[in-house]
Amino acid sequence: MTACAIEAPAEDGDAVWPTGFTITANGAYAARLAGSGEALFVERWTLDGPEPYAVPLPLAQPEEPGALLLPLADGRVLIGRAVDGLRHTFSLLYPTGPDTGELLLGSVEAPAPGALTLLPPSPDGICAYAMCVGPDSTTLWLVAGGAFGPERVAEIKGRCSGGVWLDRTGRILALDRQLDDGPVKAVAIDLERGGEATPLLQITEDSHDRLLLADPDSGLLLIRSDAPSPGHERLGWGVLGSLLPVRFPECLRLDDAAVTPFAVQPGQVLMPESCGVALRIDAAAGSWVGLWRPSSRRMHQLAAPFGWLAGTGLWTPSGVLRLPYATPAAPCGLADLEEPAEPEPEPVAPAAAPEPKVCRPVPLQEAPLTDRKQAG
Template sequence: MTVCAIEPSANPGNGGPPRAGCTITAKGAYAARLALSGDSWYPERWTLDGPEPYAVPLPGHQPEEPGTEVQPMDDGRVLVHRVAAGRHVFALLYPTEPGTGELPLGAVECAADSAGLRLLPPVPGGERAYALAVGPRTTVLWQVAGGAFGPERVAEIPGRCSGGVWLDRTGRILAVDRETGGRTKAVVVDLERDGEVSPLLQIAADSDDRILLADPDSGLVLLRSDAPSPGQDRLGWGVLGSMLPVRFPECLRLPDCVVTPFAIQPGQALTPERCAVALRVDGAFGSWVGVWRPAERQVRHLPAPEGWLTGAGLWTADGELRLPCSTPRLPCGVARLTAPDASGVRAEAARDASGGRAEASGGRAEAAWDAEESAPGEPGEPGGTDTATPAPRRPVPLQQAPLARLVTK
């Protein structure tokens, strides 16, 4: 399962997508969020890999601040990141009888002129957790969970870094967006080589190139760049290890909307153009879901299920999109959508009398969605077989293709 990278900024103008409603582990077994009870916030863990989803509240000794970060671990514990008196304090929460157990992990102190510290998306494997501390000229990568002696300083990266996308299944290769000299370029950080930094996205010398999402199985990456339209960010896609150019489909340009990819369908080895991509679309009238494949010329726009924890979701390898939802009637539910394949087959979804809203069924929300058919475009990569095992891939910089070869279909 592939899930989204999360950027903490809620301002799309700085290149970062809005904050997601919850965080899901790389394997999709657990999710975590801050829930509200009256005027008090508390962490809540969701279990997603059982017969039905269910939530476990994890209130501490006192209510959490609204800006507290929470992240699920693969063993079912929840990492919590609190800020107190300028110190960033980390702990692991777990359910006990009665109450909530808490294992303190230690704290990180940031310099007064720093931009703070934030958690990176869940690491594949789920045993470790990392955070970025951004300073005026450098960024420090910290391992804040899974170490032997509390938070450990892993690497210092020149420049101001944002974003954060894992490019492999082992949690070794991290891509971040680094700002230096007034320009932002995505770079790769190798955690097994003492934080060695190498280029990843350099589409044009004077462009801002950010990586948003990646799938290790197919190598598909989603990015945002102003290279094709200076001063205007465009969504594009490329393939790690490929010599084909980065492409910026016209269908991903939606006037007056912010489009943020948040999940890629995994398991499509050697066929990145067939991967379904889930998009969060934010417009003047709210947020909704888009589904797109690189092989298609259109985005399928779908109403968001009732209570969607906006921006959160995951794909299964067989093409089911799962969106966590919470309503007063169904506090913990999952809306499910079977994505159409690349040949334009109509999406299959359950229908009910609610006219497009999610209906509860034994703790599960079944989405009553439908998608219009659209003719597929030409694939952007040569095809392959779904059953082939991909060779180990080290990220190859996506700057070899000149802009003259960009396509916008």
């Protein structure tokens, strides 16, 4: 259910709503940078109550626009700040009455500017991981949840990107890896075995196969690959551990818009085709929402609420999509979207019954026994 904003939502007047909105794996909390201009501060949202509400977590100095944020399941917010371009310091912010408390965790040195990113919130809600991409290898750091500050937990051969959790414990992580100048392939990383990597996706030998989202309950995988048409990536779906091929529905392919999944309906145990999938649709006219299920041959396109923090949202197990939005009049809101009902199929007139044929009974000893099971 976790999602992160990629681009800034719509502006209103002089107010600018910054990028970066991340929701915990259990959907209880979220965090973003709020404010305008240079007066930016961390804001924590509570999403699992009767009404959403925001708690500002300002400090004496405003935050930089590039600060990295990750909410934890206990309500604290991890923040990573770049210092001198390469060194990143990490702290936990939390409300303490009218003030903001800050617990310093330590720092991580990145190999180059922009090489360090935070991975999506861990399903355990306690740990937080950062990924440093170097020229030939990728290092994973446990930056929150450890005993002694940031800890290096794995070094993986190749340049990695993405990041999708494949289980509910925070042990198995999927990354998109490129070895040398070869194609990008998703691999599964076992964090309890030193970052051991095993192949996860290889549709063809030369295709670029990336994993975008996964649902541990149903095993549904959302994939982007150029296997169907080299040089042009398509959105497809498959099932974790299945021998069936990846499918690339035509309804997910729009000529003049980019389609990106950002949330999957939880709780559909062993029913991947029944999972609701929320998609962000970006075109010249703006951004809106697509709703789709693998069992359906169509994608519903719906208008997003004004001020939507584009590319973010979460599904309830009952099938309601909740989209966060922020406007000057409503700085903390959730809008519920329900999937439109499928139209009833038109009745088809019954065909005329064929004339009965007279068949000669076949004696049992002469009856074809192919595909019949022996009785007894």
